[in-house]
Amino acid sequence: xxxxxxxxxxxxxxxxxxxxxxxxxxxxxxxxxxxxxxxxxxxxxxxxxxxxxxxxxxxxxxxxxxxxxxxxxxxxxxxxxxxxxxxxxxxxxxxxxxxxxxxxxxxxxxxxxxxxxxxxxxxxxxxxxxxxxxxxxxxxxxxxxxxxxxxxxxxxxxxxxxxxxxxxxxxxxxxxxxxxx
Amino acid sequence: xxxxxxxxxxxxxxxxxxxxxxxxxxxxxxxxxxxxxxxxxxxxxxxxxxxxxxxxxxxxxxxxxxxxxxxxxxxxxxxxxxxxxxxxxxxxxxxxxxxxxxxxxxxxxxxxxxxxxxxxxxxxxxxx
Amino acid sequence: xxxxxxxxxxxxxxxxxxxxxxxxxxxxxxxxxxxxxxxxxxxxxxxxxxxxxxxxxxxxxxxxxxxxxxxxxxxxxxxxxxxxxxxxxxxxxxxxxxxxxxxxxxxxxxxxxxxxxxxxxxxxxxxxxxxxxxxxxxxxxxxxxxxxxxxxxxxxxxxxxxxxxxxxxxxxx
Numbered sequence: 001x002x003x004x005x006x007x008x009x010x011x012x013x014x015x016x017x018x019x020x021x022x023x024x025x026x027x028x029x030x031x032x033x034x035x036x037x038x039x040x041x042x043x044x045x046x047x048x049x050x051x052x053x054x055x056x057x058x059x060x061x062x063x064x065x066x067x068x069x070x071x072x073x074x075x076x077x078x079x080x081x082x083x084x085x086x087x088x089x090x091x092x093x094x095x096x097x098x099x100x101x102x103x104x105x106x107x108x109x110x111x112x113x114x115x116x117x118x119x120x121x122x123x124x125x126x127x128x129x130x131x132x133x134x135x136x137x138x139x140x141x142x143x144x145x146x147x148x149x150x151x152x153x154x155x156x157x158x159x160x161x162x163x164x165x166x167x168x169x170x171x172x173x174x175x176x177x178x179x180x181x
Numbered sequence: 182x183x184x185x186x187x188x189x190x191x192x193x194x195x196x197x198x199x200x201x202x203x204x205x206x207x208x209x210x211x212x213x214x215x216x217x218x219x220x221x222x223x224x225x226x227x228x229x230x231x232x233x234x235x236x237x238x239x240x241x242x243x244x245x246x247x248x249x250x251x252x253x254x255x256x257x258x259x260x261x262x263x264x265x266x267x268x269x270x271x272x273x274x275x276x277x278x279x280x281x282x283x284x285x286x287x288x289x290x291x292x293x294x295x296x297x298x299x300x301x302x303x304x305x306x307x308x309x
Numbered sequence: 310x311x312x313x314x315x316x317x318x319x320x321x322x323x324x325x326x327x328x329x330x331x332x333x334x335x336x337x338x339x340x341x342x343x344x345x346x347x348x349x350x351x352x353x354x355x356x357x358x359x360x361x362x363x364x365x366x367x368x369x370x371x372x373x374x375x376x377x378x379x380x381x382x383x384x385x386x387x388x389x390x391x392x393x394x395x396x397x398x399x400x401x402x403x404x405x406x407x408x409x410x411x412x413x414x415x416x417x418x419x420x421x422x423x424x425x426x427x428x429x430x431x432x433x434x435x436x437x438x439x440x441x442x443x444x445x446x447x448x449x450x451x452x453x454x455x456x457x458x459x460x461x462x463x464x465x466x467x468x469x470x471x472x473x474x475x476x477x478x479x480x481x482x
Binding site: 004036074 | 339343346352357376382428442450451
């Protein structure tokens with residue numbers, strides 16, 4: 001089971017908001033046998049979809065150098081449970097940004113109607129306690145962001161395309177030039 | 182401009198929300214860390230909630246001066262130096278540091294801050 | 310068991326509380342993405358472990374009367390520690406109050422006695438047929454399947470003496 005709980009970004013305005021979409025499918029491992037006879041997607045991974053939408057929105061502000069983790073689900077309310085064949089539309093908005101964390105408000109719609117609302121708090125791992133921790137190797141992280149089509153849609157507030165962080169491009173270049181193991 | 186009671190009510194609400202404690206646990210003399218169980222991550226959430234409630238910008242390091250407490254210039258043998266104490270007083274004029282001054286052990290610091298200190302901080306910033 | 314986020318129910322007192330454990334194995338596939346260089350249990354899976362334990366508490370309390378248990382609300386779920394491969398997360402859910410078909414529970418998770426997650430959740434139990442969502446047969450099948458899964462979550466090798474000492478440790482049927 002991979003850990004992607006959104007399928008792609010559809011809109012992304014740096015520092016402001018991002019929209020993403022997730023299709024719920026009968027073939028997903030998390031759906032299979034979770035609720036035998038009435039397939040549905042666990043609500044917890046829907047929260048993760050918002051955490052990924054919002055977390056990457058926040059991460060982009062530091063060129064993905066800050067190690068962003070979900071610190072708190074302030075409040076989350078579901079109207080229903082997601083079922084195969086449905087599409088969930090995520091909207092994450094940054095409401096507050098501090099040097100060591102950020103607050104994101106999330107709204108999920110299904111068939112044009114409100115499905116879920118939540119408030120998430122993200123923290124940036126500090127160097128004192130987590131000096132040795134690295135979540136992603138830069139070239140692999142870039143590959144993941146490309147998979148999610150983030151840079152295809154991401155723009156700054158003034159409408160300019162968001163640039164891919166130079167350190168990630170460097171890492172990618174180095175990887176592609178290295179001999180195949 | 183909010184008066185003392187209004188400030189306390191909003192601070193109380195922010196703490197109940199952020200820490201998941203009951204309203205009656207949030208008394209002025211309650212310590213944030215010892216009595217209410219606040220941790221580093223909670224201070225971030227409290228700042229967010231205070232900003233939302235009062236419409237003012239607050240800073241986590243005003244309430245949680247990690248940088249001063251871990252600065253080797255200000256700390257010797259786990260205790261704050263006179264210089265360190267001065268830096269703390271400057272950063273936190275709203276807090277009552279007399280008890281800490283009597284025994285300035287760094288690990289005791291976190292247990293200092295009370296709900297009243299927090300209210301004083303907000304009042305100072307908001308200018309009431 | 311697919312997407313089982315609890316490995317064993319250690320104790321269950323109907324209408325009161327449940328305690329369950331979830332060990333994190335390095336072989337869990339999603340760890341390759343979360344994170345490639347720092348494999349840790351995602352916070353939402355800690356919540357899922359808590360939810361699953363709570364759902365079984367509700368089912369056992371209701372004597373498996375309802376087929377569905379869903380998460381309605383999560384409040385102040387604070388993540389305070391990382392669960393790493395080799396760690397075991399012990400989740401506890403305490404029945405707080407009930408309003409109609411909704412139950413409020415105070416929940417937490419700990420690793421080696423250190424709190425890793427705390428919060429409050431609201432769950433709702435119901436039958437699909439009552440809401441016109443599916444046939445009664447679907448409800449009955451679901452209940453059957455959850456009874457089967459529930460039994461697997463208990464230590465299968467518990468002796469009669471242990472059962473007598475702790476009646477909550479093994480489900481009746």
